[in-house]
Amino acid sequence: MTRTLPLAASAAALLVFGFAPLALSPYWLSLLTIIFFYVCVGQAWNLMMGYTGILSLGNSLFLGLGGYVTAVLASRYGVVPWIGLPLGALVGAAMGVVIAWLGFRFSVRGVYFALLTIAFAEFFRLLFDNWDYVGGAGGVFLPSLGPDESILLHLRGSGLLFYYAFLVLAAAVTAISALLVNGRHGFFWRAIREDEEAARALGVRARSMKILVVAISGAMTAVAGGLFGLMNGSLFPDSMLGMGMSIEIIIAPIIGGLGTLVGPIVGAFFVVPVTEIANDVGQHVGIFGLNTFVYGVMVFLVIVFLPEGIWPRLRRLATRRQRPDETDGGSDA
Amino acid sequence: MDLYLQVLAGGVLNGVVYALIAIGLTIIFGVMRLVNFAHGEMVVIGMYIGYWCFELIGISPLAAMPVAALALFALGYVLQLTVVNAFISRPHHVQFILFISFALVITGLHMMLFGPTPRGIFSMASFETFDIGPLRLDMTRVQAAAGAIVLMALLFVFLRFTTTGQAIRAAADSRIGAEVIGIRINRVFAITAGIGMACAGAAGALVAPMFDTHPFLAPEFTLLAFIVVIIGGLGSIPGAIAGGILIGIVEALAAVMINPSMKSMFSYALLVLVLLVRPAGLFGAAGGRR
Numbered sequence: 035m036t037r038t039l040p041l042a043a044s045a046a047a048l049l050v051f052g053f054a055p056l057a058l059s060p061y062w063l064s065l066l067t068i069i070f071f072y073v074c075v076g077q078a079w080n081l082m083m084g085y086t087g088i089l090s091l092g093n094s095l096f097l098g099l100g101g102y103v104t105a106v107l108a109s110r111y112g113v114v115p116w117i118g119l120p121l122g123a124l125v126g127a128a129m130g131v132v133i134a135w136l137g138f139r140f141s142v143r144g145v146y147f148a149l150l151t152i153a154f155a156e157f158f159r160l161l162f163d164n165w166d167y168v169g170g171a172g173g174v175f176l177p178s179l180g181p182d183e184s185i186l187l188h189l190r191g192s193g194l195l196f197y198y199a200f201l202v203l204a205a206a207v208t209a210i211s212a213l214l215v216n217g218r219h220g221f222f223w224r225a226i227r228e229d230e231e232a233a234r235a236l237g238v239r240a241r242s243m244k245i246l247v248v249a250i251s252g253a254m255t256a257v258a259g260g261l262f263g264l265m266n267g268s269l270f271p272d273s274m275l276g277m278g279m280s281i282e283i284i285i286a287p288i289i290g291g292l293g294t295l296v297g298p299i300v301g302a303f304f305v306v307p308v309t310e311i312a313n314d315v316g317q318h319v320g321i322f323g324l325n326t327f328v329y330g331v332m333v334f335l336v337i338v339f340l341p342e343g344i345w346p347r348l349r350r351l352a353t354r355r356q357r358p359d360e361t362d363g364g365s366d367a
Numbered sequence: 368m369d370l371y372l373q374v375l376a377g378g379v380l381n382g383v384v385y386a387l388i389a390i391g392l393t394i395i396f397g398v399m400r401l402v403n404f405a406h407g408e409m410v411v412i413g414m415y416i417g418y419w420c421f422e423l424i425g426i427s428p429l430a431a432m433p434v435a436a437l438a439l440f441a442l443g444y445v446l447q448l449t450v451v452n453a454f455i456s457r458p459h460h461v462q463f464i465l466f467i468s469f470a471l472v473i474t475g476l477h478m479m480l481f482g483p484t485p486r487g488i489f490s491m492a493s494f495e496t497f498d499i500g501p502l503r504l505d506m507t508r509v510q511a512a513a514g515a516i517v518l519m520a521l522l523f524v525f526l527r528f529t530t531t532g533q534a535i536r537a538a539a540d541s542r543i544g545a546e547v548i549g550i551r552i553n554r555v556f557a558i559t560a561g562i563g564m565a566c567a568g569a570a571g572a573l574v575a576p577m578f579d580t581h582p583f584l585a586p587e588f589t590l591l592a593f594i595v596v597i598i599g600g601l602g603s604i605p606g607a608i609a610g611g612i613l614i615g616i617v618e619a620l621a622a623v624m625i626n627p628s629m630k631s632m633f634s635y636a637l638l639v640l641v642l643l644v645r646p647a648g649l650f651g652a653a654g655g656r657r
Contacts, residue, residue: 089460136639142646145402145459149597150642156590157635164629277586281467288464323478323582330471337464338450341457 040212044205051201055194063197069306070200071262076287076298077207078254083284084293085215086247087227089144092133092151093255093283095158096126098275100256101263102162105174108188108264115189119260126256127249129154134248138241152277159275173270176263189264196265203261204299207254212295214250223247227293255283289336291343300345308332369501374619376502380512382615384570387515388588389595389607390522391566397602398539398559399455404466407589408473409439409564413571414580415481421488421575428488429510431572436518439568440561447560452553470585477582485579511573518569519608522562535559539602567592594634598641600648609649613637 100122290301316324420431495506599606
């Protein structure tokens with residue numbers, strides 16, 4: 035597969051989603067906004083897990099830090115998000131460097147690294163729960179904008195604004211990921227994923243490459259968290275930094291297909307609507323908990339019947355039909 | 368001084384129950400290299416069993432413990448044979464997601480069946496106390512710790528002196544070796560999963576009088592079991608016991624000296640420290656690192 039096809043498909047998708055607000059109701063736009071959000075955080079996590087083989091179960095930490103930096107700066111000091119978001123990204127990246135450096139410096143790997151990330155995330159959740167400066171368990175609330183304040187400058191307000199903000203962010207995160215994984219870094223990361231000792235022997239500076247990918251993932255997730263907080267208008271430690279959020283971040287890329295750029299996108303487009311349908315049905319029939327149950331069953335079915343994810347299976351079906359002699363398209367995009 | 372002794376003793380009693388929960392997690396990891404992400408959900412099932420046994424038949428949580436253990440053993444056995452065995456050689460993240468799906472299904476079922484209402488057990492035992500020397504301990508905790516110790520002792524005897532127990536230890540040492548000498552590995556794995564989840568369920572029944580049972584308690588127990596097991600060393604039963612008691616003490620002291628709502632923060636800080644100093648845990652073998 036050449037590079038023109040993915041590029042053309044991306045351009046077409048951007049065009050369609052760019053003009054979609056003309057045709058869609060606010061309900062569908064908000065659904066798409068959430069999907070784009072999960073594309074951002076899923077893509078960021080996929081760089082770590084899918085391409086480098088670093089399992090993190092604490093990515094909500096980056097999300098929460100980005101969200102809190104942006105929101106606290108805005109609500110306490112009136113700092114506009116255009117400054118708050120990059121600062122949040124810096125904090126997210128710095129936290130990524132700290133965790134990764136500590137972890138890899140002391141050769142904490144695999145399951146142990148995953149638990150280290152959980153420990154960090156839970157530590158900060160409890161810290162924020164008890165820290166009055168950031169509102170404690172009561173959370174941070176962003177003041178509503180005055181009539182003469184600019185929506186674009188303060189990034190607050192309408193759903194349409196966040197639809198475009200998350201669309202642009204999802205596209206940017208995907209594009210940056212594509213450039214990274216198809217470039218030098220991507221080859222190093224995949225070499226580390228396949229066999230770290232061998233990669234090291236070939237001269238790959240494995241530890242710094244791993245720290246780098248965690249930092250990039252942290253920065254991307256933090257920006258998404260900053261926008262997410264602005265969109266909701268309020269932030270709570272449990273929803274931004276909790277284990278539940280970490281799990282929601284990883285489910286879409288795993289279901290869509292790890293180690294591919296399309297996987298997190300396909301996963302988000304699958305998981306979010308199914309969650310939504312489960313919520314609606316649960317509310318409609320008035321059975322509390324039905325949504326969680328349906329969600330669990332769906333995740334179970336996918337992991338049992340499509341263990342490598344939806345996208346790799348689709349791609350294999352498509353390529354088999356076109357070129358029966360080739361099993362893999364050979365391109366990650 | 369007396370206050371601190373009191374707190375310390377309470378922490379140890381809690382720690383013994385934590386150890387039972389953690390042993391369930393660690394035995395599954397030690398034998399099958401699986402991290403049961405739905406462990407807390409198993410504890411909550413046990414809590415509901417303890418609660419309903421008390422509400423409907425009026426038997427104490429201590430008497431409900433075997434019921435919970437048997438029910439969870441059956442659940443673990445069946446899950447392992449029907450689904451989980453096929454995932455043993457899969458990558459970690461796939462196993463994580465499988466167990467997360469179990470956790471979601473169980474939590475969903477709990478909410479559908481019992482609703483979000485917290486359910487507490489109110490019996491006279493809640494007000495009874497137990498005196499040793501200058502110490503005054505509440506009866507429910509003493510009972511829970513006693514139940515946990517009995518179960519752990521039984522487990523020790525089972526693993527040490529029965530053929531099945533030996534088969535489980537053989538499988539933990541070397542899966543291939545165990546298969547070579549004719550151990551039916553899938554059955555051994557199913558029994559191990561049953562035992563692991565039975566520990567969680569039994570502990571759940573024991574703690575039912577201490578915490579109000581509700582569907583969302585599960586992640587707390589899962590994380591608690593992780594902390595204990597990582598501090599002790601994944602796969603190590605003595606490590607789980609030492610880690611459980613250590614965390615019980617740390618939580619109790621932090622709750623008194625600093626702030627009850629921040630007690631878990633100190634457990635996490637301790638966990639991070641242990642991971643950095645001894646990545647395989649206090650009792651973990653260097654070879655156990657994965």
